[in-house]
Amino acid sequence: MAKNDEEPWRHHPYWWDAGPDNQPLNLDLLAKSVGEIPAQTDCVIVGAGYSGLSAALTLARAGRSVVVLDSSQPGYGCSTRNGGLIGPSFHKLGLSGLRAKLGEAGAAAVMRESMDILIWLKQFIGREGIDCCLTESGRFRGAVTAKHYDELGEQAEGLRKLVDLQFEMVPQSAQLKHIGSAYYRGGIVYHQDGHLHPGLYLKGLAGLALEAGVRIFAPARVERLEATKEGFRVNLGTISIDCGDALIATNGYTDPAFPYLRRRVIPIRSALIATQPLPAGLMQELSPQRQCFGDTSRLMPYYRPSPDGSRMIFGGRALNLADRPQNYAADLHRLMTRIFPQLRGTSISHAWSGTVAYTFDHAPHIGRLAEGPMAGAYYSMGYCGSGVGRASWFGRKAALKILGDAEGSTPLDELTFATRPLYSGRPWFLPAILRWHSLLDRFGL
């Protein structure tokens, strides 16, 4: 990685200081609820990311009084750290894997909902006028082997029939039209995908929630949640709040206050780097159509141009559980220059990471705790690394469930939220698996 002594890279998300108007994204300002934390409210939501805020907005617009609590700042979790790539996030098992688990109709319903999420997200942002640099330029997904190229085509054809997926196969001879790289053996363009500015999307969502009367308090860590006769008591240490309904929306940041849920999500570190601004001609060569990118390797890099088109923002899995920017910045830079050798001498400006929540069946989970001290509390989490749309959608669904609205149902209601014996929430086994995957990718296996 080229060293930049004059302006070393910053260890924080590019999104926090690089809005399109160059205004800092001040997370503190988002928690502008005034007054004391109330002793009583209709609904308490734990976690002020896309899930929590989307739920809060729905509940407040339905007339409920809502308090959102976050142990750090609104959006401090994944919701201002992500890559901002949007797509249908089809289930990792694919149509055939899902059929084996859920049957023909169940699999089709899950896939349809994935496409509905993307359509809804774009409409929601448009309808609400959220200014977050939403771009519907499509995604190029590169095939790292010729076999993967054929598989991409077969899967996409099945999804075209089922959910009207709009795609185009791009043979290697034509891929320079989409990506300035000879790394791939062709690829596919998903025309309905795109990207946005995650920080501005969070800011827009928080603004709508505040306008609707939601009160957001941060830092305010929930230490305990207990079911009572009338609902729940939410304990914040020195004070507590009584409420009728509670929603836990903590995703990859689910902490020991929620042991049942912590045993069911696997926090995986995902990391990103942003390059220094690049010459306009070079950016045009790397991303001629301002699309976002991914590929078929196991470590699944994801990358995109910055909203102003001046930088490459490049992400992937971090190989350590802890936040070690020196390590992942160097790893990501190496991978980026393998795909784009043109960037070998390029310095980076930012490096950051966050923890996404995987689940043992690769599916998000939304529902209500059936037993234990928090029985009756709702939860929504486990978006498996694709949560811009999913968190917004399932947060809303959770709110509709609280409201008793039948629209709150989802095909995922049928799934059991499983854990594994001896798993307590710390995935000690992950670094070894990820290193193994990285080695297999390196040798094209």
Ligand SMILES: Cc1cc2nc3c(=O)[nH]c(=O)nc-3n(C[C@H](O)[C@H](O)[C@H](O)COP(=O)(O)OP(=O)(O)OC[C@H]3O[C@@H](n4cnc5c(N)ncnc54)[C@H](O)[C@@H]3O)c2cc1C
């Ligand atoms: C590096 C990275 C890149 C990603 N890239 C993409 C992408 O390109 N596209 C995509 O679709 N998805 C992406 N994702 C995933 C996506 O960002 C998440 O799925 C989504 O933001 C989850 O939102 P959330 O509201 O559920 O959780 P979060 O935004 O993580 O919010 C959870 C909140 O809960 C709070 N909390 C935890 N415990 C407590 C407690 N006890 N009391 C109070 N508050 C608590 C935390 O402080 C946190 O703010 C990425 C994620 C990461 C980390």
